[in-house]
Amino acid sequence: MFCVDALDVAAELALPAYFFFASAASDFAIFLNMPYLYPGLPSFKDMGDTLVHSPGMRSVRAVDMPLSVQDKELDMTKTRMYQFKRIAEGRGVLVNSFDWLEPTALKALADGVCVPGRPTPRLKEIAHGLESSGHRFLWVVRSPPADPADVFQPRSEPDLDALLPEGFMERTRDRGMVLKMWAPQAEVLRHAATGAFVTHCGWNSTLEAVTAGVPMICYPMYAEQALNKVFMVEEMKIAVPLEGYEKRMVKAEEIEAKVRLAMETEEGRKLRETLATARKMASDAVGDGGSSEVAFAEFLRDLEKSSMENGGCNN
Template sequence: MEPNPNPTVVLHACLGVGHLIPMVELAKLFLRRGLAVVIAVPTPPASTADYFASSASAVADLAAANPSVSFHHLPPPDYPAPDPDPFLQMLDALRLTVPSLADFLRSLPSVAALVLDLFCVDALDAAAAAGVPAYFYYTSCAGDLAVFLHLPHYFATAQDGSASFKDMGKALLHFPGVPPIPASDMPHTVLDRADRTCAARVGHYGRIPEGRGVLINTYEWLEARAVSSLRDGVCVPGRPTPPVYPIGPLIVKGQEAAEGERHACLSWLDAQPERSVVFLCFGSLGAVSAAQLKEIARGLESSAHRFIWVVRSPPEDPSKFFLLRPEPDLDSLLPEGFLERTRDRGLVVKMWAPQVEVLRHAATGAFVTHCGWNSVLESASAGVPMLCWPLYAEQRLNKVFVVDEMKAGVVMEGYDEELVKAEEVEKKVRLVMESEDGEKLRERLALAKQRAAEALANGGPSAMAFEEFLKDLKLPKGSSTEAEQLSIMVDDGR
């Protein structure tokens, strides 16, 4: 392959599947514009091997599936005393990778930009050392970004300077551009102000305005209020807010047509009536307890609706959901006789299903989701209403925005308690699939699907936002991307 003579954009990602996949989709966007692209990924210390096992395999899988995208593995940092907290270990590893990232940037003949994942905020120092403009790619929603950018100011000006969200129960918090948020729905990393993790995260949020701009994986129609607040600078009082570029939804196209082999669940869907199936999947890492699996099963059975359910083995330690787990023993995990009683209208899939293809299938009528942002975008782009069941990270925040702002789903009550009861599962499935409220959700999601496609089309808001970003790069005269005046963003059928 001939080397690309155009400037290189370096993307720096953390080792999280939900962060890596959007980075790969962004890399494809740059490649379609003629730019050279490299995704620089850290090599975690040996002490964190278990924590990063699933992510390391994801890098290998993504590299194999996307041969046009280059990956550069940064050398492991000298990390003699790893932090006992796995999350802080990851942040430390990223911080200690800054010198090797700076060396890599200097080794390239022409770098147009360094684009950083939010967790890689310390890499602003690498960009400065190498004289390269730094941007952020925010892989979650604009509403989350509005909250997080405001959080340092919120804590600095709170009347009770020591109050932690963990002590406030469901008291409503108010941030620019988003609906009121119950304190208990804030991410666990910022619940306790006295915790080291909270201090680290707030420090990161405070550095985002140092970037030259922020790309966001969203589309403006879906989050108009949050995007407007970010552009108006009200989320960061007293400091300039960098330009924001809503360029999404950047989601995986799906492989069923390209591979020529379809997952068995898609053939099963072919035989089901239109919009008759409830799809349940909790993302790349999400899993629930054995007791919760039984409650879900009872609720699905009582609902009498068709379903596809992706089941994973419960983690031995709920706090270590990120560790690799064996395939589930369905006979021991599910109620006795459940599989036989529901075999004519339900399909249980072990570990994984092709989520994008399932959501786009005409037979799929609702999606029980953990509210990871990739899943939210995939559901909105497919026009499928969501039943929101957040598990970890920023998913509770996303739940608030999906239900209260986007009007794209309903809440599975009990997600923040020991169990979501079978009766609640049945009730919410019936609400979305049978009721007038469910019909309103489908109408709303049909519009969300239409607007997602329009956003990515030539001349659409997301396509034009990417054009504005490319102009800000100040590419050298004569590069193929500088010469192009019209977007050639490819509509991937989204």
């Protein structure tokens, strides 16, 4: 989705250009409009909780916009605006979602309203919160990045004794498991014992939880994760947020409260009911004749049509 200069190569070779957008359709609908919206606004970093209004979409607080576009004067933001604007020049965009989950965004995209003129936590707080909740848990811990501005850099194996509260592993050994760096997340989410999922709101993780029918507790970290949180909590109704994530100041009491909410309360029961429906709708979408199968078949037909229009041939 960032390789927009491939459009020029595709045009030179008379090939159709499609983009794969790796996050939510809701994010995509907002990003498409941003090059036209942002010039008339201050930098998001100066707007705080002020709502940003995008055509056809739920309004979003400026603070929940991605870090990469918070300061409109930075080269990174200008690059993003260039990329978002050029994506609309492609023949099509593939997004991993389905109708039931994001009806507002898909309608905004289908109606052509998005583009004018075109149809790292504080680990010890998490530990205290999990311990106080009284619930069983599986927790994957990674080392914090040496450079907080580069979340994608390789990381060494974490020193759990240094990162976690003294005695935590011993006190929770009968009801908790801490793994270093990685776990088979999709398999864990599908397990019958999994009752809730504390997630950074990456879109792949969100879809894995939806297809497993597991309620989510949102702790966004970077990129578009806070934006995903907005739609997961306020529109899809499949998650609850951890207060204080904006300043990386989520307290142990807040983590305990949201774990208990998801596991013990009426609100948690309603979340599970919604996720049970979402799980069925996701299964239907990828089944025979489902909306995902239909949409992908439409993409293949369009690809074949564009090939024929450009004088190509199929083997």
